[in-house]
Amino acid sequence: MWRVVQDAGAVTARRPGPHAFRRIGTGTRLAFPQGTIFGAPWIELGDHCVVGAEVTLTAGMMPDLELGPEPVLTLGNGVVLGRGSHVVADARVHIGDDVFFGPYCYVTSTNHSYDDPAVPIGKQWPRSAPVEIGPGCWLGHGAVVLPGARLGRNVVVAAGSVVRGEVPDHAVVAGSPARVVRRWEPGTGWQPPLRTxxxxxxxxxxxxxxxxxxxxxxxxxxxxxxxxxxxxxx
Incomplete structure (x- = not known):
């Protein structure tokens, strides 16, 4: 019976349910139950994406905002988002083709500020910056990508890492904050791991x-x- 419910509740291009996505590509499927979804008219999902159960996809800081003519959250073709992951796009978030998320990853273009120590942090105005994850990347279980991060092509983010800033192509990053621990260089191949x-x-x-x-x-x-x-x- 649960499998029947899962199949009936899945979201596809033919069965978008209550979500008026800007685009759902051919072969893309959002597993049931879905997580929080709002701002769907500003969310584009490429072809043959797999979005796991309880994945949050949001465009805008809150529901029912007018966000302009351009998409805010974009998934390329062949993207896999593991169960329980969150992609929160207040500013633009672009995830390239063939990016794989492990379970419970978190990507956000907005974070709280801490300008006034006398005011609760949750009540201070947040700051936003676009996020880009290049094609072919892999984010391990529980990885976090913060506002303004730009990951190059085929980057590995180790489980539990916290990424900010720019990461070059073909790098392996780990830690909090994440640092490059290995990198592939054209002509010379893999460089040895950095050691302390x-x-x-x-x-x-x-x-x-x-x-x-x-x-x-x-x-x-x-x-x-x-x-x-x-x-x-x-």
């Missing part, structure tokens, strides 16, 4: 000044690890 040097243990009774002096003495020495003690302290 391990902290240098400090022997008992040795002062930082003595360690710096020792590092200066060993900086030019031959052999593996030469000078690492000094550079680790400095």
């Amino acid at each position: 040097p391990a902290p240098v243990p400090v022997p008992d009774g040795v002062t930082p000044e003595q360690l710096v002096a020792l590092g200066e003495l060993t900086r030019g020495a031959d052999g593996p690890g030469a000078g690492t003690l000094g550079s680790g302290v400095e």
